[in-house]
Amino acid sequence: MSTESTLKIIFGGAAHRRSSGYGWRIHPVKKTKKFHYGVDYACGKVPVYALESGTVYKRGYQAGGAGNYVYVKYPRLGVAVAYFHLTSIAVKQGQSVGRGTRIGVAGTTGGSTGVHLHIGVRNLSTWKWQNPETWLANYSAPSSNGSSGYRVGSTYTLRTNMNVRTGPGTNYAKKKRSALTVNARAHCTSASSAVLKKGTRVTCKATHTVGSDIWLQIPSGWVCARKSGKIYIS
Ligand SMILES: [Zn+2]
Known part of the structure; x- marks a missing residue:
């Protein structure tokens, strides 16, 4: 660059x-x-x-x-x-x-x-x-992930139902519904699950890359934005 x-x-x-x-x-x-x-x-x-x-x-x-x-x-x-x-x-x-x-x-x-x-x-x-x-x-930006386009403060839409995790990666635990924000609980797939519904709007607080995967921090925790070339949040 x-x-x-x-x-x-x-x-x-x-x-x-x-x-x-x-x-x-x-x-x-x-x-x-x-x-x-x-x-x-x-x-x-x-x-x-x-x-x-x-x-x-x-x-x-x-x-x-x-x-x-x-x-x-x-x-x-x-x-x-x-x-x-x-x-x-x-x-x-x-x-x-x-x-x-x-x-x-x-x-x-x-x-x-x-x-x-x-x-x-x-x-x-x-x-x-x-x-x-x-x-x-x-300086040369990482080829596949650094130019993710996800920006802190911007709002994105979940393209699929999605677990909220405690950190940026699948090695972090899935959160319990009670650990989500009140706002996020209203967007869960059921009264007992901590899975956010497809179509939920989320605000990006930070981004983190793990290999070529991209994770977004949202007020309730972390969600996967891109994994193995598939886009889950846009
Ligand atoms: Zn100076």
């Missing part, structure tokens, strides 16, 4: 402009020569998103530096991607994310002179910073 296509995923299509690259520069706040371990994109206070299946490794706040920050580990890619200076953070530590999961809202917290997103990339095994500009230009 091109740098712009990768950034389109991260910014969800919102406008952004490269304002500072990776390498030596005069620090905008400290006014001294410092190495810049990332790339900055000036933007509005817009939501920023995960690229593909991964896990939130760390979130926190660093005064005078990263501000509100999030690190997302992408095992397939062998890197962790850092999002710095966020206005707000929308994910929890340890949370699974997928393409389109909202990480937070870009901002100007910490050592920053204006609203922008600082993107940093670290090697998962050495934890060394990499040049994110090279990385963004070379």
Whole structure:
């Protein structure tokens, strides 16, 4: 993919402009020569998103530096991607994310002179910073599942009756009807089952890929969206 296509995923299509690259520069706040371990994109206070299946490794706040920050580990890619200076953070530590999961809202917290997103990339095994500009230009989405098209916050329809599970995969337990939301219970196939009826509308809270299968998190738990090439939710 091109740098712009990768950034389109991260910014969800919102406008952004490269304002500072990776390498030596005069620090905008400290006014001294410092190495810049990332790339900055000036933007509005817009939501920023995960690229593909991964896990939130760390979130926190660093005064005078990263501000509100999030690190997302992408095992397939062998890197962790850092999002710095966020206005707000929308994910929890340890949370699974997928393409389109909202990480937070870009901002100007910490050592920053204006609203922008600082993107940093670290090697998962050495934890060394990499040049994110090279990385963004070379990012290649997983062929079969990462470009699932399922978006967090969007509503989809079940094409078949479907079990709700406790996690994203068939190795997770099927939920009991009593463990579903009141709203979901109204859409079960019977008074005793925890199976949602074909045609039920569900809101995607997160996506998760297992091999080439795609799972959606909905308010009641997890449902299978795509498995072995078959589409169950659209
Ligand atoms: Zn920066």
